[in-house]
Amino acid sequence: MAASIKVFIYLQFLYIFITPSYPVSLPLVINTWGFTNATQKAWSIINNGGKTAMDALVAGCTECEILQCDTTVGYGGSPDEIGETTLDAMVMDGKTQDVGSVGDLRGIKNAIGVARAVMEYTEHTLIVGESASKFAVEMGFTNESLTTNTSIEMTKNWKKNNCQPNFRQNVTPDPKKSCGPYKPIQNLYNTYSSSRIDKNIGKTNHDTIGMLIIDNNNNIVAGTSTNGANHKIPGRVGDSPIAGAGAYARNKVGGAAATGDGDIMMRFLPSFNAVMLLELGYSPEQAALKALNPIIQFYPSFVGALIVTNTNGSFGGYF
C-alpha cells in the first residue's frame, strides 16, 4: 500500500530546485519552503483512514499558522502600514473545483480554516476584511488580536526608518524618503520599476505556505496561507487567496501552488497556467518553468517559486 512509503518534499530557499519528473506512490504531500512541521502534520492526517485530503491540507497549513512559519504565515508577522497583521488564505478542491478563500482577514488566527468554511458553508468563494472576521466568528472561530510585541516592534522601527521600504509610488511626499500621508501626483504614471529588490522580498518577507495533496484515489487539493507583505498598504490582498494565482487544482490533471512576490505573480496566474500546461501534456517541471517564464521575462530579479504536480504524483518545482 502506498501509505507505507513516506514521501514529503520541501523547497529550500537558497538553491534552484528542479526535480526530474518521476512517479511516486500515493498519497503525496508537497509544500513550499522548509515547513516540514506542516508536511508532517498533513502526512499524519492523510494516512488516518477516516480523513480526507482537504482535512490534511487544512491541518498542515494550520500548523504553519500556529507556528508562525518564518514569520510569513499566521499572526504576528507582516504588519501593514498601520501595524495590523491581516491574513490571506485559500483552499481548492480539484474534484469539484470548489474554492474557499479569505483576504485581509482580521482578528482570526486560523485563516485557512476560515477559507474552508467559506467553501463549505457559503455559496461564495472569497470573503474579505471585517466581514470575513464576522463570518468566521459566526462559524465558531475565535476573535483575537493578531498583533504581537514583535509586530509592534517591526512597525515602530519601520516608522523610525522613514517608513522604508513601502509600496507607494507616484505620490507626494516622495515615498522613497518619507512616511505618509500621501497625496497622488496628478497624471503621473511612471513605468513600474522592474526591480522590487528594495522591498526585501524574499524568504522572510512576502512568503506563503503553498501545499498540494493527492490522496490514494488521485483526488487533488491545493491551499495557501500567508500574512502577506511587510508594511503593505492596509487592505492589500496578494496572490495567495486568488484561485489560479496562489494555487489551482484539477482532478485528472494536477495542481500547482505559488509563493513569492504576490503583487507581481497575481498578474500572471502562474498556478492556473501550470495546470493548463499539464493538460497540454507538459511534465510538471516543464509546466512550472513555462508558467514562471513570462514573469521572469518582465521581472528578471523576480523572487518566487512554483510547485506543480500531476494527479499521478509526478511533481516538479521551479524557483
Added chain:
Amino acid sequence: MIKPVIMVHGGAWSIPDNMVDANKEGVKAAVLAGYKILCMGGSAIDAVEAAIVALEDNPCFDAGNGSVLTADGKVEMDSMIMDGSNLRAGSVGCVNSIANPIKLSRMVMEKTDHVLLVGEGANKFAGEMGVPHVSIDSLISDYAKEEWERFSKSEYRSAVNTMFKKRDVKEELVNSGHDTVGAVAVDAQGNVACGTSTGGITAKRPGRVGDTPLVGCGGYADNATGGVSTTGHGEGIIKVCLAKHITFLMDQGLTAQEASVKAVENMYKRVGSSGGVIVVSKDGDIGQYFTTDRMARAWVKDDQVYYGVDIHDITSCSVDGLNHKIV
C-alpha cells in the same frame, strides 16, 4: 499602427423586455465615449476607463450608481483595470461611498505597488487619494432596491439561478437582477486594455468578493494575445479563471471568437455556471459569447457601431450617422 477597436458590455443576465432599450442605449453611449478617446489618439486604458465610467454613472447597470445590494441592504463594489502593455493591474473589492470604482482601481495600479485593495483599507485609500465621497443613497437605484426586496426573501442562490439561468433552459422569466459592466480595447499603438466593474449579485453576503476584481477572472489584458472582460456568475468564473483561460486559448492559436465559445461553454460544463465574455484580440478581432438569456453589448470597429442584447439581434450604423461625429 492598427485601427483601434473597443467593445463594452453591460452584463450577461436575463434582461427583461422593458429594460432592453435602456440597456442598448447605455452600452452604445459608453462605447462611443471610449471610441472618442481612441480616435483622438488616446490610449486603450484611457478609453476603457471612460467607457466604464459612463456605465457606472448609468443607474441602469449594476456598477457604481445602480449597484445591487448586499444581504443587509448596503452597497459593496468591486472593479479592476489592466494594461496589456506591461501587465500592470489595479483592483478594488468591497468599496463603498465612491461613484467610480474603476477610477480607484486605476489609482491602485498607478499609485501603489499592489494590485488589489479591499474593504476598509480600500475606502481609506480612496480618501487619501482625494476621491470624492458620495452618499450610499446616491448609488442605490429604485430597481436595485426592488430586486433586493424580492431576493432577500429567497436568498442568494435564488438570485443566481434566476439571473444567470442558461439560455436554453426553459423557465419562466421573471424580472431579475443586473450584472457587471466591462470594456476591452486595442488602441492605434496596439496596446490592449480591459476593465470590469460591478456591485455584485443581489443579497450577497457582506464582504463577498466575486470574480470582477480578480485578475484573470473578471478580466485580463495582454498585448501578446488580447483583452477580455467577463460577466455572469462570479463564483463560477473564479473556479475556471475564465478571462485567463481565454487568453491562454488564444495563445494556443484559437481566434478571439473560438476562445470565447470554448471557455464559456467549458465553464457551464465543469461548474454549471453561466455568463458571458467580450474579447478583443491584439489585431482588433472581436470575440463575444454568452450562455445567459441576454448580454447587453456594443462595439465599434471600422467606424461602425454595433449593439444589442440578444445573441443574434444586432443593430449597426456608422459612427458618423449617429451625429457623434468624432473630430
